[in-house]
Amino acid sequence: MKRSWGPLIVTLLVLVFFYAPLVVLVVNSFNESRFGGTWEGFTWKWYEKLWSADEVWAALVVTLKVAVSATLAATVLGTLAAWVLRSYATRLQGAHHGLVMLPLVVPDLLMGMALLALFVSVGMETGIVTIWIAHVTFCISYVTMVVLGRLRDFDTSLIDAARDLGASPWRVARKVVLPILMPGIIAGALLAFTLSIDDFVITFFVSGPGTTTLPLRIASMMKTSRNLPIINALSSLLLCITFIAVTLSYRLNRPASNS
Amino acid sequence: MEDFLVIDAIRKRFGNHPALDGVSLQIREGEVFSLLGPSGCGKTTLLRLIAGFDSPDSGQILLQGRNVAGLPPEKRPVNTVFQNYALFPHLSIRENIAFGPKMAGWARSQISSEVARMLALVKMEDQADKLPSQISGGQKQRVAIARALVNKPRVLLLDEPLAALDLKLRQHLLVELAALHREVGTTFVYVTHDQAEAMSLSHRIAVMNAGRVEQVDVPESLYRAPRTPFVASFIGDTNLLAGSITGTSSNGCKVTVPGLGVLEIRPETPITVGDQVTLSLRPEDLSLTDGKDSDPSLVGVVDEVIYFGAFTRYWVTSSNQRLLVQTHGKAAWARGDAVRVAVDPGTLHIVEMKSSVQ
Numbered sequence: 001m002k003r004s005w006g007p008l009i010v011t012l013l014v015l016v017f018f019y020a021p022l023v024v025l026v027v028n029s030f031n032e033s034r035f036g037g038t039w040e041g042f043t044w045k046w047y048e049k050l051w052s053a054d055e056v057w058a059a060l061v062v063t064l065k066v067a068v069s070a071t072l073a074a075t076v077l078g079t080l081a082a083w084v085l086r087s088y089a090t091r092l093q094g095a096h097h098g099l100v101m102l103p104l105v106v107p108d109l110l111m112g113m114a115l116l117a118l119f120v121s122v123g124m125e126t127g128i129v130t131i132w133i134a135h136v137t138f139c140i141s142y143v144t145m146v147v148l149g150r151l152r153d154f155d156t157s158l159i160d161a162a163r164d165l166g167a168s169p170w171r172v173a174r175k176v177v178l179p180i181l182m183p184g185i186i187a188g189a190l191l192a193f194t195l196s197i198d199d200f201v202i203t204f205f206v207s208g209p210g211t212t213t214l215p216l217r218i219a220s221m222m223k224t225s226r227n228l229p230i231i232n233a234l235s236s237l238l239l240c241i242t243f244i245a246v247t248l249s250y251r252l253n254r255p256a257s258n259s
Numbered sequence: 260m261e262d263f264l265v266i267d268a269i270r271k272r273f274g275n276h277p278a279l280d281g282v283s284l285q286i287r288e289g290e291v292f293s294l295l296g297p298s299g300c301g302k303t304t305l306l307r308l309i310a311g312f313d314s315p316d317s318g319q320i321l322l323q324g325r326n327v328a329g330l331p332p333e334k335r336p337v338n339t340v341f342q343n344y345a346l347f348p349h350l351s352i353r354e355n356i357a358f359g360p361k362m363a364g365w366a367r368s369q370i371s372s373e374v375a376r377m378l379a380l381v382k383m384e385d386q387a388d389k390l391p392s393q394i395s396g397g398q399k400q401r402v403a404i405a406r407a408l409v410n411k412p413r414v415l416l417l418d419e420p421l422a423a424l425d426l427k428l429r430q431h432l433l434v435e436l437a438a439l440h441r442e443v444g445t446t447f448v449y450v451t452h453d454q455a456e457a458m459s460l461s462h463r464i465a466v467m468n469a470g471r472v473e474q475v476d477v478p479e480s481l482y483r484a485p486r487t488p489f490v491a492s493f494i495g496d497t498n499l500l501a502g503s504i505t506g507t508s509s510n511g512c513k514v515t516v517p518g519l520g521v522l523e524i525r526p527e528t529p530i531t532v533g534d535q536v537t538l539s540l541r542p543e544d545l546s547l548t549d550g551k552d553s554d555p556s557l558v559g560v561v562d563e564v565i566y567f568g569a570f571t572r573y574w575v576t577s578s579n580q581r582l583l584v585q586t587h588g589k590a591a592w593a594r595g596d597a598v599r600v601a602v603d604p605g606t607l608h609i610v611e612m613k614s615s616v617q
Contacts, residue, residue, distance in 0.1 A: 155343065158345050160312050160339070160341070161341055161347070163312075166333045167333055168333055179349045
């Protein structure tokens with residue numbers, strides 16, 4: 001049988017399309033050349049410069065503080081929202097659903113401007129708190145969406161069974177509902193975390209003069225080409241960390257997905 | 260003990276639909292009591308009310324004299340085997356069975372010994388550490404029963420526990436369920452739409468229809484002496500025929516049925532000449548004889564013959580009445596034969612009566 005080269009070529013094209021930019025970025029982070037057009041030799045110096053770039057680390061700390069706290073709040077609120085949407089059928093069910101899901105489709109630009117207008121009108125000073133509020137706002141919708149998906153497969157007779165066997169409503173939630181929903185809740189939290197960490201547009205509107213997140217810092221560093229290789233180094237580090245985090249969460253989730 | 264579990268004038272509406280319309284039952288301690296009826300008759304609603312998942316609009320549920328209608332399910336000494344088993348997917352078989360005792364706060368040693376006893380009772384010792392997704396449907400059903408029984412409930416509620424299984428397995432598990440009941444002696448309330456299941460397992464059966472109880476009786480009486488047309492046709496196959504009382508005889512009265520002629524009947528309730536009645540005639544109580552020399556108005560034609568092995572069924576049309584007749588052995592008559600339908604005396608049964616006296 002004649003071997004077809006078609007699948008191989010398509011695979012290669014897809015790989016190039018997806019990963020060539022990342023490869024260029026990582027390679028350039030070790031390139032002696034400032035502009036990255038040509039290979040001028042291997043160097044660690046951009047990583048050294050990154051290490052001493054205090055403003056980058058300050059921005060990273062802000063980003064992580066916001067991402068962790070916003071993820072926690074959004075996961076709790078989003079899970080509760082999903083549960084209520086699923087459990088209590090009212091005439092306004094459709095409207096409630098729409099209201100919770102709306103932030104998924106509202107353009108970030110609009111969200112950012114609207115939030116800023118709100119904060120200004122109530123006299124709130126923009127800063128880490130306003131960034132946090134904004135991130136919780138849009139993360140809730142994503143968590144709700146993911147948990148609702150998991151809830152669709154949830155057999156409500158399990159709740160009846162648990163109560164029948166003597167569990168109070170609180171223990172039903174703790175011993176039956178939460179453990180079964182946990183993979184969905186974790187997936188929602190991870191999604192919220194990644195969205196929070198790299199949000200630019202909304203954060204741009206609601207951040208204050210003193211507080212800058214990593215995406216904002218990177219954007220402002222882009223204004224001078226001097227910093228370009230440092231950004232490459234930073235991005236490569238982020239890539240590594242993301243890769244490790246995803247691998248870990250996959251490994252952690254595996255036993256749960258067996259059940 | 261007649262008043263072990265008393266259902267007293269229970270009503271329950273869902274929107275405009277009355278799911279239960281004044282249901283009263285007395286269930287005895289230690290019996291297998293079945294709620295039998297077609298889907299939508301209210302049997303599952305009644306079971307959910309006994310379990311405590313819903314509360315009745317009015318009426319009482321008395322368990323050993325105590326009204327439990329207002330108690331949440333976790334406070335009632337009853338346990339349920341669900342139709343889909345509702346085993347906790349994240350817990351092993353052993354942990355599933357231990358769930359109730361843990362909630363009740365039993366001592367650890369007592370939990371492990373009781374769970375082991377239950378695992379042995381339902382023959383699942385080898386599978387104890389598997390997850391529900393790793394065992395078969397029949398095994399899940401046994402685990403669901405063990406998980407309920409370990410709590411030593413006063414009443415075990417079973418919601419169509421065999422409905423999700425195939426026929427062979429169903430028959431096998433039915434025998435197991437009967438044996439299990441003999442061993443534990445717990446009062447079983449068994450909901451099913453399958454009359455064969457109810458007949459083979461139950462001590463007594465309540466036949467339900469449209470939110471009401473039609474008849475409560477032992478299986479044989481339901482079959483031999485149905486009191487309503489619904490019960491007669493729901494339990495087994497029957498011929499429901501209209502007749503009129505046309506006279507009296509020495510030990511009963513005479514009823515005239517088109518296609519069958521004048522038959523004798525001993526009614527259980529007072530009856531007068533001229534009354535219109537509906538009769539139930541089981542197919543096996545009818546037989547066929549040669550129709551050649553008979554009164555032409557009593558001669559029928561065999562429309563259809565189906566041979567089932569142990570018996571043969573005939574569909575006979577006589578005076579515009581279609582009758583189902585069942586005889587032992589192989590077919591003695593063929594399609595198109597002229598026959599006369601004979602009734603085994605004493606098997607006629609009145610299921611409905613319209614008095615001519617208004």
